[in-house]
Amino acid sequence: MSTFAILTSGGDSPGMNCAIRAFTRTLIFSGHKVYGVKKGYEGLIAGDFIKLKASSVGNILQRGGTFLQSSRSEEFKDKKFRKIAYDKLKESNIDGLAVIGGDGSFKGAYALWEDFKFPVIGIPGTIDNDISGTDYTIGHDTAVHTAVDAVDKIRDTAFSHDRVFLIEVMGRRSSSIAIKTALCSGAENVVLPNQEVDYQDLVQSIKRGESRGKKGSIFIVAEGAREGRSYDIQKNLQAKYGISSRVCILGHIQRGGSPSPHDRLIATEMGFLAAESFLKFDEPKVIRQKNGQISTASFSECLANDDGIDFEHIEVIKKISI
Numbered sequence: 029m030s031t032f033a034i035l036t037s038g039g040d041s042p043g044m045n046c047a048i049r050a051f052t053r054t055l056i057f058s059g060h061k062v063y064g065v066k067k068g069y070e071g072l073i074a075g076d077f078i079k080l081k082a083s084s085v086g087n088i089l090q091r092g093g094t095f096l097q098s099s100r101s102e103e104f105k106d107k108k109f110r111k112i113a114y115d116k117l118k119e120s121n122i123d124g125l126a127v128i129g130g131d132g133s134f135k136g137a138y139a140l141w142e143d144f145k146f147p148v149i150g151i152p153g154t155i156d157n158d159i160s161g162t163d164y165t166i167g168h169d170t171a172v173h174t175a176v177d178a179v180d181k182i183r184d185t186a187f188s189h190d191r192v193f194l195i196e197v198m199g200r201r202s203s204s205i206a207i208k209t210a211l212c213s214g215a216e217n218v219v220l221p222n223q224e225v226d227y228q229d230l231v232q233s234i235k236r237g238e239s240r241g242k243k244g245s246i247f248i249v250a251e252g253a254r255e256g257r258s259y260d261i262q263k264n265l266q267a268k269y270g271i272s273s274r275v276c277i278l279g280h281i282q283r284g285g286s287p288s289p290h291d292r293l294i295a296t297e298m299g300f301l302a303a304e305s306f307l308k309f310d311e312p313k314v315i316r317q318k319n320g321q322i323s324t325a326s327f328s329e330c331l332a333n334d335d336g337i338d339f340e341h342i343e344v345i346k347k348i349s350i
């Protein structure tokens with residue numbers, strides 16, 4: 029019998045609980061012990077572990093967030109603290125650690141392997157869908173659902189008042205939520221993170237709509253490096269082009285809520301494969317979805333920098349919003 033642990037790290041995302049549940053029950057089914065680590069790497073350093081029974085992960089499938097809680101740990105970037113965490117894992121006779129999170133969390137997990145050869149498995153969980161090596165990260169679908177639902181509601185006002193709306197969605201480096209939300213809500217244009225705003229293009233979109241009698245327009249803005257960039261765009265549209273607009277920042281409502289069936293399914297498959305991968309562990313792996321299949325990839329593939337901008341979909345948004 030072996031003992032394994034699981035933690036969630038970085039921004040929470042809907043479906044993380046489904047992955048914890050599948051991981052825990054798969055290992056208990058095979059006769060192993062499982063610990064949950066509270067509050068991500070902070071809890072790992074503190075040795076804050078709770079023994080999980082099959083019933084401990086009951087009734088969490090439908091809940092958003094992570095019942096283990098999460099953190100963005102600065103300390104874990106320092107080898108001194110990773111050593112403390114490693115000692116805590118050893119003291120509890122833990123043989124392997126599964127980490128659900130984004131690329132920052134994966135860097136931490138891989139460092140634990142590189143420093144101490146401690147077995148780790150990564151499970152991609154972030155609403156941003158921005159990890160290279162996997163086509164999907166747990167929580168993305170639910171976040172897009174939430175954003176599209178919100179834009180549908182705002183569209184009612186955009187139409188009723190002939191207004192231009194700048195609707196800001198999450199994604200510090202990732203354009204994925206913005207592009208999908210724009211496509212699925214019929215937005216007139218999309219502003220990507222970390223790119224200069226093309227005002228001429230935005231104004232043209234508004235004019236194009238006006239020429240066929242549509243005065244309201246919806247622009248989806250990816251937040252980029254800083255939440256609230258829509259207010260700068262709003263000011264410039266007014267000052268340089270005399271265009272009045274309203275801003276709506278969707279913010280953390282995109283991170284919460286009950287996971288969609290798609291997220292429940294993928295998270296369950298990923299949690300299951302993570303558990304199975306520990307039972308035949310040879311080297312650290314990340315569970316990923318590639319070409320519709322749940323499989324494994326190396327950490328190096330999943331830690332490569334890749335902004336992954338979906339230019340094809342941007343082209344579609346422009347062409348069909350005429």
Ligand code: F6P
Binds near residue numbers: 038251
């Ligand atoms: O988890 C990803 C994400 O929601 C990004 O889209 C966003 O930029 C960031 O986290 C916000 O982080 P927090 O509010 O947790 O500091």
